[in-house]
């Protein structure tokens with residue numbers, strides 16, 4: 001079982017969460033090219049190592065938050081930090 | 091449908107299956123869905139949030155209403171319709187505040203007894219010990235795969251002796267899952283001799 005640290009609820013079973021995906025800056029929709037937008041929506045780096053990612057506390061507090069996870073051992077190393085602005089990957 | 095305008099539709103619970111009344115006092119389940127439920131969304135720091143005066147994860151009693159801090163920016167009032175209405179009437183709704191009556195959209199059950207925590211632990215991944223979820227605690231979690239808001243609301247103070255403890259939980263879920271969750275709790279509590287009792291009239295004192 002993966003225990004995901006929610007900033008409000010504390011550690012919760014990953015089954016109580018929704019995995020949103022890798023976090024990164026959202027391009028400006030007014031100036032981004034289609035290629036940049038597609039890259040933002042669909043391309044993931046999928047590193048073996050530290051990954052900044054967004055989770056949604058689906059069954060708990062309904063908050064989006066960002067954590068950093070080491071994908072080689074599933075340890076959460078940084079975070080969680082709240083996502084205050086919705087509408088995209090943080 | 092001429093009577094729709096201006097009149098409140100009669101309340102109908104989502105739990106329709108009949109269970110024989112239980113003989114065990116150790117663990118009971120009742121359908122409290124008829125209690126009024128009002129959900130207030132108010133961002134932290136707003137006047138409405140301040141006047142509801144309950145932090146995320148806790149609850150307090152005001153008159154015939156239990157006020158739950160069920161999200162960082164959301165509150166549920168459970169109680170009599172008049173009592174909920176009087177709290178709402180005093181709210182300063184300036185800023186981002188919404189008040190919605192969820193009486194007909196949420197099912198509400200009360201699970202009570204020394205084995206209530208053990209029953210929840212079979213169908214929910216949270217820690218239901220006194221240390222983690224004392225009387226007054228409010229949590230949201232998946233129970234038997236249904237997203238629920240749960241408030242611990244003991245009938246009487248639970249003393250240090252686990253043998254005499256009788257924790258009581260109010261469990262709210264979407265109306266459409268009501269019958270399923272009721273059945274799932276009956277199933278989970280079967281080994282502890284769970285029995286269905288009729289709803290108390292209002293909240294426990």
Ligand SMILES: [Zn+2]
Pocket residue numbers: 006007008009010057060061062063
């Ligand atoms: Zn949470």
